[in-house]
Amino acid sequence: MNQIPTGQPGPANRDAEILIVGGGLSGASLAAQLLRLPGQRRILVIEPRAELGRGEAYSATELGHTLNGNAARMSIDPDNADDLTQWLAGHIAEGGWPESRRQPVPISELFPPRGLFGVYVQQRLAEARAAGLDQGSTLGHVQAEVVDLESAHDGVLLTLADGRRLRGAVAVLATGMFPAARTRQTQSSGLNAAALDPWDVSAMARLDPLSTVLIIGSGLTMVDAVVSLEQAGHRGPIEVFSRHGLLPHVRRQPPAWVDFLGQAPEIRSPRQLLHALRRQCREAQSRGIDWQAPLDTVRVHIPRLWSQASDLQRRQFVRHVRPWWESHHHRSPPLSDELVRRLQAQGRLRIHAASYQGLEPGIDGRLAISLRYRGHWETARVQGDALINSSGIEYDWRRVDRPLPRQLLARGLVRPGPLALGISADPRGAVHDAQGQAAPRLFALGPPLRGLWWESTAVTDVALQAKALAACLAGLSL
Structure with a gap:
């Protein structure tokens, strides 16, 4: 795509009506919903990865990194809760995911690998793309990172990392999650520079198998890190530190229960x-x-x-x-939980209630961290051979050291959401600017709206938001 001359994004020289910034689950779900709606529209998804539909979460390649919900809970079709179960049944019948046959449970109760879930999202997007073409709608993918965004009365202008510019009628921030382990923070303590990526099995395979690994955080990212270490052949001690020392509970398949909140409108807080x-x-x-x-x-x-x-x-x-x-x-998939509990029983994995204070100089090539154990005022020093940051997701955009969040905040086009969780928006997803006004041409969905909805990251959350936002955008005069 050639560079577009600088200027205001008027209707005559738009590259598309709808520009979607981010092509992971959020962006792909929105694109699929738009393509299936009546009418003709041009959609561009701007995503640095070569594939749409995977994003950060579903680019995983290890079979051990699974969804933390079973198939019956993870449909991307808000009108068909069995969509993933049906897709998996066909995929397995055709010889895909042969490992699933080792689990003697119905397909609806399986926890698919995250990489396989990415394949499912891609196939559903491809089907929506074909349906859109029948109506004259198109979907394009620009493989690049958006580093800046400007808004005018008649459209939006995106600047890409390579200098290209794209014009559209509206833009949607579908940026997904910013894992703390993969996010440079503006007030960084150097943790990520010293730490291993929780999902990088190849890097862990280069460790001494009997080395001591220190992990900061005890949530689902920690569970993934332990799975990665196991698959890398690690057999040494694992010391996990988190403020409260809480582990995720295992996800089970309980029987149905009455919707007690639906019968109690007086419950409001x-x-x-x-x-x-x-x-x-x-x-x-x-x-x-x-x-x-x-x-x-x-x-x-x-x-x-x-x-x-x-x-x-x-x-x-x-x-x-x-x-x-x-x-x-936010519970752990059964096989991953079984591994964590087994390592605990063996004494190889220990959970400590302690808050991370910072890095310390190590001895003999090792590394060290300072901690404050719960109930203690003094700081303790702990040494290890490797360190993993499993502190979860960074929702505060002021702490995310990436070009687009920085520019949007600096321009006053967005403002932090409630309690600095994501960004502020109205119930439609129209983003609030620094003055609190809803933008007519800038929208968001998924994890950036954590502060608006609290639960805004799961597959079902994103699917419902994508359907509603697609209907909203389709109703605009673009």
Whole structure:
């Protein structure tokens, strides 16, 4: 694509009506929804990777890195909860994913590898692309990174890392998640420079198999890191440090439970939710039913409850409840959990409640970190042979040292979301500028809207947002 002369993005010289910044799950889902709607529209997805639909999460190549939800929970079709299950059934019948036959459970209860899920997203996008062509809609992929964005009354102008510019009627920020382990932070302590990537099995294979590995963070990224170490042949001790020392619970398949929140409109705050949820879980256990059954009915109500909560209530939830919410709600796939528990039983993996303070000079080529153990004021020093940052996702765009977030904040085109979680937007996904005004030509979906919806990262969250935003964009006069 040739460089486009500088100028305002008027209708006559647009490259597309809709520019989607990011081609992972969020961007691919939105593109697929738009392509299936009546009408003719040109869509461009700007994504540095060679493939659309994979993004950060689904570019994984190791079979051990699986979804943390079973197939029945991970459909990208908001109108068909069985879509992934049906796709997997066909894929397995044709000889794909032969390892699945070792698991004696229905296909709906399988936890597919994340790389295979990426294939599923790509196939559904290809089908939507074909349907769009029948109606005169097109989808293009520009393999580049967007480093700047400007907005005018009649369109948007994107600047790419190689200097090219793209014009459109509207732009959508589908930037996905910024893993802390792969994000340079503006106030970096040097952690990532010294740490191994949690998903880089080849780098871990170069370690001494009996080396001591230190891991910061005990959530799902830590679980992935332990799987990576196991696949790399590591057999040494693993020391995990996190502020609360909580592990994700394993995801089970509990029986259906009544939608108690749907029958209780008086529950309107996080505190009321927690009290009601505890009562429901105790009732389930008293009847011999898994406590996860009541919990699994809550997710559909989270956007409403979060939006109704006051800033104080949200702040209290994030400060006091979030660690337990994450460990109970964002659960580990069974095979990964089995590995973690086995290593704990062997004494090879230990979990410590301690907060990371910084890097320390190591001795004899080793590295060291300073920690403050829970309940202690003094700082302790711990040595190891390798370090992994598994502290999860960086949602605060002010701390993400990437060109586009920096430029959008500097231009005042976006502002931090509630509690600095993602960016602020209205319920349609129209982004708020620095003055709090909803932008007419800049939208967002998925992880950037964490502060708006709280749960805005899971497949079902993204699928529902993509459907709603596609309908909104299709209704605009572009």
